[in-house]
Amino acid sequence: MAYRIGSGIDFHQFAEGRELWIGGVKIPHHKGALGHSDADVLLHAICDALLGALSLGDIGLHFPNTDERFRNIDSKLLLKETMKLVLAKGYKVINVDSTLCLQEPKIKKYVPSMQMAIAGILAVTTDDVSIKATTTEEMGAIGRQEGLMAMATVLLQKI
Known part of the structure; x- marks a missing residue:
């Protein structure tokens, strides 16, 4: 059987007046992520990992930020x-x-909802979706709460 591994990474700045969506879940916070879409950093990293695993380019190729759709x-x-x-x-x-990777907000209580949202789309169980969080110990742009980042790795199997 053929297997493919892909990795993805995404960064977004925080901005006033935006909602914060992570893993398909709206997170209460005084700032949201800035982007052309809803700027869901986790879903974007997963998209890039899926696309990368199959050599299909990246999220910007398929959903460009120049497209009003x-x-x-x-x-x-x-x-x-x-x-x-x-x-x-x-x-x-x-x-x-x-x-x-984000300093705030703490997302632990939202992880089960994120797992459910992602698993439902990917046709896997919630046990197949691992979501961890860390901080930068207040170092750099993420530590200063200027933004957030997500990394994702996926394993695909030929059907």
Whole structure:
């Protein structure tokens, strides 16, 4: 059986007047992520990991920030479209391992909801979606709460 591994990474600045969406879940916070879409850093990293595993380019190629169709779009829709590409190539997701890097807000209590949202789109169980979080111990732009970052690794299997 053929397996493919992909990795993705995404960064977004924090901005006043924006909602904060992470892993398909709205997180209460005084700032949100700045981006053309809803700027869901975790879903964007997962999209890039899926696309990368199959040599399909990156999220910017498929959903460019110059295209008004994607302005303020729910990133769950981007992940669904990405999964269509994965399935069209004859693959399925085995698991996702991801790490969020942000100083605030604390996201532990939101992780189960994020796992449910992601697992539902990727057609896996919540046990197949790992979401961890860390800080930069107040170092750098993330430590100064100027933004956040997510990394994701996916394992795909030929159907």
